[in-house]
Every structure is written in structure tokens, then in C-alpha cells.
Amino acid sequence: MDKLVIEGGVPLHGHVALSGSKNAALPILLAAILVPEKVCFANVPPLRDITTTIKLLQLLGCQVDQEGPEVRVTAGEGLHPQAPYELVRTMRASVLCLGPLLARLGEAEVSLPGGCAIGARPVDLHLRALEQMGAEFTLKGGDIKGRCDRLRGARIAFDFPTVGGTENVLMAAVLAEGETVLENAAREPEITDLARFLNACGARVTGHGTSVIRVQGVTSLRGTDYTIMPDRIEAGTYLAAAAITDGKLVLENGQLEHIEAVAAKLQEMGVHIEERPEGLVASRGKELHGVDVTTQPYPGFPTDMQAQIMALMAISHGSGLIKETIFENRFMHVSELVRLGAEIKLSGQSAMVRGVSSLYGAPVMASDLRASASLVLAGLAAQGRTEVRRIYHLDRGYVRMEEKLRQLGARIWRASE
Numbered sequence: 488m489d490k491l492v493i494e495g496g497v498p499l500h501g502h503v504a505l506s507g508s509k510n511a512a513l514p515i516l517l518a519a520i521l522v523p524e525k526v527c528f529a530n531v532p533p534l535r536d537i538t539t540t541i542k543l544l545q546l547l548g549c550q551v552d553q554e555g556p557e558v559r560v561t562a563g564e565g566l567h568p569q570a571p572y573e574l575v576r577t578m579r580a581s582v583l584c585l586g587p588l589l590a591r592l593g594e595a596e597v598s599l600p601g602g603c604a605i606g607a608r609p610v611d612l613h614l615r616a617l618e619q620m621g622a623e624f625t626l627k628g629g630d631i632k633g634r635c636d637r638l639r640g641a642r643i644a645f646d647f648p649t650v651g652g653t654e655n656v657l658m659a660a661v662l663a664e665g666e667t668v669l670e671n672a673a674r675e676p677e678i679t680d681l682a683r684f685l686n687a688c689g690a691r692v693t694g695h696g697t698s699v700i701r702v703q704g705v706t707s708l709r710g711t712d713y714t715i716m717p718d719r720i721e722a723g724t725y726l727a728a729a730a731i732t733d734g735k736l737v738l739e740n741g742q743l744e745h746i747e748a749v750a751a752k753l754q755e756m757g758v759h760i761e762e763r764p765e766g767l768v769a770s771r772g773k774e775l776h777g778v779d780v781t782t783q784p785y786p787g788f789p790t791d792m793q794a795q796i797m798a799l800m801a802i803s804h805g806s807g808l809i810k811e812t813i814f815e816n817r818f819m820h821v822s823e824l825v826r827l828g829a830e831i832k833l834s835g836q837s838a839m840v841r842g843v844s845s846l847y848g849a850p851v852m853a854s855d856l857r858a859s860a861s862l863v864l865a866g867l868a869a870q871g872r873t874e875v876r877r878i879y880h881l882d883r884g885y886v887r888m889e890e891k892l893r894q895l896g897a898r899i900w901r902a903s904e
């Protein structure tokens with residue numbers, strides 16, 4: 488197993504190129520199941536989750552080839568409807584093949600993903616919405632088995648603006664008969680990216696980016712070329728890296744409009760962020776201050792940035808309260824940040840962070856993807872040596888993070904345990 492070793496205390500400087508978005512690429516690659524012709528994707532981030540998705544597409548009968556960030560998928564004849572547990576358990580996003588398989592084949596057999604370190608992560612809202620469109624489900628041996636004739640359009644009002652649920656239903660609706668209206672739909676930029684891809688294939692989706700999405704079903708989709716959007720969570724993480732090390736970074740292809748809530752909180756803390764032609768420029772102001780943060784669905788502050796802003800608050804002046812409202816167990820990084828000298832008190836879904844003047848290197852354990860990123864950030868700021876173990880979590884979502892950081896001046900390397 489690999490670990491990252493960090494000698495902290497070096498301010499980061501330079502340009503960093505953002506990779507394609509993991510959370511956009513995963514559903515969009517699976518949406519290719521809907522398209523019988525070849526689809527050519529660019530800017531696909533070379534990540535462990537992408538490799539898993541490609542394996543899944545191949546198991547489902549798609550032809551896939553990959554050259555770096557370019558991935559070509561053909562979902563021709565002879566598709567299979569089964570997504571096995573071995574793959575689904577390693578990547579929750581696998582459940583997003585349910586909507587496309589039902590729409591394309593009229594059947595799907597996808598293992599129930601189960602929970603993960605950050606929470607239970609149920610899919611009841613996905614299933615209920617697909618049932619409204621005519622699908623029938625049974626659960627046997629841990630597998631969801633779904634069947635339908637051609638799905639029919641429906642008016643679906645989500646109880647909560649679920650990101651995965653909106654994606655699954657949106658993909659199912661593009662080939663359904665008639666109109667589907669999704670109310671209280673998720674508004675995340677990754678949903679917009681998915682809708683744009685589907686429209687490029689001939690789908691008729693409007694309203695994406697708002698909470699009411701309308702889909703006029705069509706009978707088939709055609710192949711296209713599509714470039715995945717840049718990763719806004721990677722962007723937020725590097726903004727935090729500039730601030731926590733007291734450096735100055737230019738995030739090439741960073742888009743402020745996708746991370747306004749994050750930028751606003753960082754600015755409130757004292758970070759300078761500017762949008763320039765060369766990218767987003769971030770540097771620390773004179774002094775950083777703690778702020779209160781509550782995670783919310785987009786356009787609110789993203790849960791995927793909660794751990795990283797906590798690391799930054801750990802070395803800011805004053806205190807701040809962080810409330811996590813999306814996942815019930817997304818505070819696993821707290822005890823590890825405390826090992827580095829942070830002062831954080833947990834109470835239910837809230838964490839009170841009292842800034843300290845410095846952190847001190849220590850061995851720490853990553854429990855999930857963004858927790859890993861927060862420990863790397865803290866390690867970059869800490870005095871002495873930090874070792875972050877179990878970084879397979881980090882590799883699920885950050886492209887060559889240690890190489891990118893090293894190019895910015897960080898003393899960080901990968902070693903095996």
C-alpha cells in the first residue's frame with residue numbers, strides 16, 4: 488500500500504493545470520450506454536474510479552479504448568444488463584448505470600452499492616423516481632433487478648435534490664416516451680455537463696442548472712465528441728493549498744462561476760482570489776480568520792470541500808463552526824487533524840475549529856477521498872514530516888496530486904509502506 492510523505496512548511500508557487508472532473512466524467516461515461524454509436528470523450532481524468540468505470544462498461548458489453556485523457560466508447564449491439572458487486576462495491580457511482588441500462592435494454596441488474604465511510608448513501612429516491620416512469624424493481628441477493636417496457640415520461644418531485652438520483656433519472660428520461668419533468672432537481676455543474684453531453688447526442692433536455700429539468704424523450708441518440716468540464720473540487724483544493732502554505736497559485740482553466748460558494752468563504756477567511764485570463768489566482772492575505780461553514784446542495788458550500796476548509800481553519804485565527812448537512816459521517820478527518828495539533832471539537836453534525844499557530848507533522852490515516860486531501864493540505868502546512876497512509880482513497884479522485892504539488896515546490900513523495 489502506498490503512503491505520501493510530506494516535509495511541510497514550503498509556500499507553493501506556480502501554475503497548476505486542473506484535470507477533468509471526476510464527478511462529471513463518471514455519469515457521462517456511463518451515459519454512453521445510451522448511445523449505439525461511438526462517443527469520443529476528451530479531458531477524462533486518469534483516476535482509479537475512471538479505470539473502474541471503463542471495466543464496468545466493458546463488462547456491460549461496450550467497446551472502450553483509452554489513450555490518456557481520451558476515451559472512446561461504443562455501446563453497440565449485445566449489451567449485458569449486469570453490474571457485479573465486485574465493481575460496484577469499489578465505486579458507488581456504478582449505480583448510475585441503472586437508468587441508462589433500463590432505458591436502453593429494458594432491464595438492469597445492479598448490486599446495491601451499500602454505505603461507505605462517509606455515510607449510508609441510500610438510493611431509494613433513484614428507485615422511486617424510476618418506478619414512476621414504469622420500472623419495476625426487486626431486491627435479491629444484494630442486487631437490484633429492474634425491468635420495464637419503454638420507460639414513460641413522468642413528473643418527478645424529489646424529496647431532496649439528490650445529485651446521483653437526478654443523474655440516473657435524467658439519463659433514463661432521454662429515451663423515455665413523452666415528457667419527464669424533474670422538480671427539486673440537483674443544480675450542480677456536473678448535472679449541467681451531463682445534460683450538455685446528452686443534448687450533443689440529440690437528447691432534448693432543458694432547464695439543467697435550475698431545479699426544474701424538462702426532458703422530451705427521443706427514440707435514439709447519436710455519437711458525438713465531448714470534453715469533460717474541469718474539476719471544481721480539485722480547484723477548491725488547490726485554492727486551499729495556496730492559502731494554507733502562504734503561497735501563490737494560478738489555477739489554469741479554473742472557473743470561478745463553479746466555485747462561488749467556496750471562493751466566497753475563502754475570501755471571508757482572508758484569501759485573495761482573482762479571475763484572470765491565465766486562470767484563477769489565489770494567495771493568502773495578511774492573516775486568515777475562522778468562519779462558519781454549512782454544507783449545502785449547490786449553489787451552497789459543497790460537502791466535497793468541507794474537509795479541506797477545515798484543514799485551513801485549523802491554522803487560522805479565531806474559531807469557526809463547520810456543519811455537515813449532507814452526509815452523517817463525514818468527519819473522519821477530525822481525529823487525524825487533531826493528531827497534527829489541530830484543536831477541533833465534534834458535536835453531532837458540527838465541528839468547532841479553534842485555530843492554532845502551527846501544526847506538527849505526524850503519521851495519519853486517510854479514511855475517504857476528501858479526508859485524504861485535507862490531511863495532505865495540513866501536512867503541507869505542518870512543521871516536520873507527515874505521513875498520510877491509505878492514499879488509495881486520494882487516488883480515486885485526484886490526478887497525480889503529489890506530482891502536481893511537487894511542481895509547485897512542495898516536498899512530497901510517494902512511498903510504499
Ligand SMILES: CC(=O)N[C@H]1[C@@H](OP(=O)(O)OP(=O)(O)OC[C@H]2O[C@@H](n3ccc(=O)[nH]c3=O)[C@H](O)[C@@H]2O)O[C@H](CO)[C@@H](O)[C@@H]1O
Nearest residue numbers: 510608609610611612613649650651652784790791813814
Ligand atoms: C447534495 C450533495 O451534496 N450531493 C453530493 C453527493 O452526491 P451523491 O449523488 O452521492 O449523493 P446525493 O446527492 O444523492 O445525496 C445527498 C443526500 O441525500 C440522501 N439520499 C440520496 C439518494 C437517495 O436515494 N436517498 C437519500 O436519502 C443521502 O443519504 C444524502 O444525505 O456526494 C457527491 C460525492 O461526495 C458530491 O459530489 C455531491 O455534491
Ligand SMILES: C=C(OP(=O)(O)O)C(=O)O
Nearest residue numbers: 510579580791856857884
Ligand atoms: C465522495 C466522493 O465521491 P464518491 O461519490 O465517488 O464516493 C467525492 O467526490 O468527494
